[in-house]
Amino acid sequence: MHPADSVRVQTAPFDIGDEHARIAALSHATGAIASFTGLMRDTNEGDAVRAMTLEHYPGMTEAALVEIVTDARKRWALQAVTVVHRVGTLLPGEAIVLVLTASAHRGEAFSACEFIMDYLKTRAPFWKKEETPAGSRWVDARASDDDAAARWIDDGVTD
């Protein structure tokens, strides 16, 4: 992993201001920082959701995130990347995931941030279980996430 990067899976909340400040302070060659924060919504598939539990595969999850960041660095000139993903129990409004990408120019920062999210959604072993009024249920994978990830695959390359 590149020394400017940070990839973490944690139960504790993260502070986007602190994470942004860390990445911004690394280099005055950085002209652009894109970020994505995924938040827990209070509804899903039309049902109220009062809590969510996130499970992961310790070891494999972190390795998958590092591999996704490494892939992003092969495609775009990035100065720094941060990926933080929470596990455990979360309440509506809480942040689940943060991706920050720093580059000299905005196009690369935006593309890398979106790429990392798309691949994280389909390749990093996390599973969500929702608490609804009708009981708890595991969230199903979305075909739209597969579609989002598939658009980064170059013609003729199936990696």
Place this chain on the structure above:
Amino acid sequence: MHPADSVRVQTAPFDIGDEHARIAALSHATGAIASFTGLMRDTNEGDAVRAMTLEHYPGMTEAALVEIVTDARKRWALQAVTVVHRVGTLLPGEAIVLVLTASAHRGEAFSACEFIMDYLKTRAPFWKKEETPAGSRWVDARASDDDAAARWIDDGVTD
């Protein structure tokens, strides 16, 4: 302007953590917040840059930003948008501009954030003057920014 939106031109620095917290607290229907921060780089076109002064057209600049946000809201379902752009003198590493977009889903948040930046770069009246070792100079507009904005124009629509 939508009541959840904030569009400001200011000399004071902004705090991305505060801005993010404001937008995240508005609704638990928000599942995705994308952000872009433009930072002052210490080099441009191969020259060292020790300071930058940003000029704007009071009144027209704010109106242009509101119009860009309004355009974005016509294209995507957004829960909240924040645009903050600084004017006056900035030093390397300082943040120039912040765009935050909140939506139920990540695709819309990402697209809206990138759209707003592309249009801001080509339509909002701001001008940068750089201080280099050889003296001060006005930054030239980039053809690549025009290209970036042009990709949002639907076929047959020239708005």
Place this chain on the structure above:
Amino acid sequence: MPTLLYFARLRETFGVEREQVPLPAPASVAGLLDALRARGSVWATELAPGRAFRVAVNQRVANAETAVADTDEIAIFPPVTGG
């Protein structure tokens, strides 16, 4: 013996988080899945061909042909839903 790990919905459905199983014959993911399906009930249903589940061998995504050795860690889990 290979170690098997189950995650999320499959962990709950099988009622087991981790177990050790004899090296299957053939010593591949396909062989292992056949051995598990032979247990019947939820094992046969959840791991039926065409069902959406993933297999990792030593924390790398695997497919039916991936070889399985005595000290391997093999994980079986539903499609991922993080982010």
Place this chain on the structure above:
Amino acid sequence: MPTLLYFARLRETFGVEREQVPLPAPASVAGLLDALRARGSVWATELAPGRAFRVAVNQRVANAETAVADTDEIAIFPPVTGG
């Protein structure tokens, strides 16, 4: 009389930030630009057809045909470089 505003590099090159000018004939952006070019020197060079500058009338982007009235605020500025 219409008020003219200049910004950034053009403000510096012209050495003026704001001025009032007689209503041009024709009373359009094109007429106004012709009147300014007739001043010669930097006015003729910077506002020559084909040079990259923008005109706004009452804070809306304008083109050569845009009408200009007595109380209008007309701004002339270089292509924008913010963000």
